Amino acid sequence: MILDLDIGNTLSKWRLKDTASSEIRSRGAVWTREEWRPGADIPDLDVVEAVRISSVARQTVLRETVGLLRRQVGAVYVARSTSEALGVTNGYGNPGRLGVDRWMGVLAGYHLAGGCCSVDCGSAITIDFVLPGGRHLGGYILPGLRLMKESLQLGTRNVAIDPDSEADELLAPGKNTVEAVNHGIFMAAVSAVNRIYSEVCDREGVALPLLLTGGDARVVSRGIRVPHALWPDMVYGGLEACFPLTAAERAGKLSGAPRVPSPVALEKIRAGLAFSMLL
């Protein structure tokens, strides 16, 4: 078995992948601030031959996790943001500073779709662009839905947006504090993604496939006006592409990859931008 770890600022996600069949056998998540210790929701390390890790948590969390795993598992691969990988050049002036979860998402997106916009809706919402040909442009970081809600301190933190709400409902003015906050942060997130996607496609003269991942991807997806695809395992996809271990991975097949969404024509994106300027 392969243990894949995606340690974010809120949740440490794990999944077990069968080395022979490439199937996902189990998955789970623990709060990042909790100690990572086998037992409870954590898989039994006896069956694990290799571990792949993407971590944006504090250095000490990664160090402790790697230390624990190295004692019990033969091969531990830790992903790093580099200046170039798999045909993509990192757009940051200091490439190592790019969050490795963003780098994994960009590499997975490029592997699947070629040039793309990859959006990760987690503790933070990150929006990254890579052009056909592999030039990563850099990206945008804004607070995630939960962070936005907590920063308001209006006692609404425990009332999450129902991911099954219709976009129309979420667009409407709130009739109480919970609604006003939930609709407000929803609009902040989706407006940013819609606008940034259109602006960058316009600037670069290319309509890019749009891919979404992260804990709030389903909610944000409700308000995205252009074709896009959800890829919950996108960060894991970057780990698979960087450290291929199974036959399917070596053949370039990333698990859970969606069908590549066909973007709308650039003219339409530009027309939408022009229209929003007139309002």
Ligand SMILES: Nc1ncnc2c1ncn2[C@@H]1O[C@H](COP(=O)(O)OP(=O)(O)O)[C@@H](O)[C@H]1O
């Ligand atoms: N069951 C859940 N538990 C915690 N957070 C959740 C859950 N479902 C959705 N979320 C949302 O997802 C976010 C965490 O998403 P995730 O992509 O795991 O973030 P990170 O990678 O930053 O840890 C939270 O900030 C919250 O808004």
Ligand SMILES: CC(C)(COP(=O)(O)O)[C@@H](O)C(=O)NCCC(=O)O
């Ligand atoms: C922006 C992030 C906090 C997002 O992390 P997440 O929301 O997935 O926990 C993370 O990618 C990070 O720490 N990045 C380093 C700063 C940067 O990318 O510029």
Ligand SMILES: [K+]
């Ligand atoms: K994120």
